[in-house]
Amino acid sequence: MSIFVVGHKNPDTDSICSALGYAALKQAMGEDAVAIRCGEVNKETCYALDYFKVEEPKLVEKLSEKQQVIQVDHNEAGQAIDGLDKAELLEIIDHHRFGGLTTAAPLYVHTEPVGCTATIVANMFWDNDIKMPKEIAGLLLSAILSDTVLYKSPTCTDMDKDAAEHLADIAGVELKEYGLAMLKAGAGVGDLTPLQIAKTDSKPFSFGSYKALVSQISVTDTSEVLDMKDDILAAMKEICDKEGFNIIMLMVTDIIDEATDLVYYGEPKQLIADAFGKDVSGDYIHLPGVMSRKKQIVPQLTEAAAKF
Ligand SMILES: [Mn+2]
Incomplete structure (x- = not known):
């Protein structure tokens, strides 16, 4: 049974793309990990997935008992996939406050106060000397540009900018031009009720x-x-x-x-x-x-x- 890598409910671009990126890193390191999602993909994330020709992760509404799982981009119980309490939580990769975290067993936790989980994931590729596929670079870049709103958010750090520029090179896109197009694709009410x-x-x-x-x-x-x-x-x-x-x-x-x-x-x-x-x-x-x-x-x- 594969290890699931999952972002928060109501997933944003970081939760989807960091899950895909971290699962790819784990696979490259010889582990059987697969990205899943526990909610619908938003318009902005669709744009990024289409652009880099990556399939959206499989939808899993509830974890089965004993499922091994890695949480990315969140840690608060109220934001997590259903069934997590009965699953086996292996790791948390995140950049949020801790909101009352309690776990059944010891686990690996990697959090940094940066603007995006994808920044942490990108650096884990580079720290481990793992070659990053072009489309994964594109997705991680998308997550950083989304979470930092093209660097304008006060959450944005130099680490996010350094990672984004390196990722844009690997992905072969012009950072500002791509970012603005992606943000615009996700902005606005469209036909939302x-x-x-x-x-x-x-x-x-x-x-x-x-x-x-x-x-x-x-x-x-x-x-x-x-x-x-x-x-x-x-x-x-x-x-x-x-x-x-x-x-x-x-x-x-x-x-x-x-x-x-x-x-x-x-x-x-x-x-x-x-x-x-x-x-x-x-x-x-x-x-x-x-x-x-x-x-x-x-x-x-x-x-x-x-x-x-
Ligand atoms: Mn995030």
């Missing part, structure tokens, strides 16, 4: 005693989402009621303007007011310069909840 918009790239978190969902959609014009705000708020209410969240936030992130409009539904809104020092009497707040959930939204809410 209000419910799908509210759940775009969503991740659950606990802030103090409050259960929260924080989603993020990338756009080149925020009005295409804000024009549908009432329908999106209705969808957020439905998600809160059905899935037991106290509060839902949708980051509408303008990748050109480098700003986020944070749309919210639920209680306590005061948490958002405290976290960002804003008046929350409306349905959303404008946060200039904010692009990163990991650095500019989650820590602020965590800190505000601690003082609540």
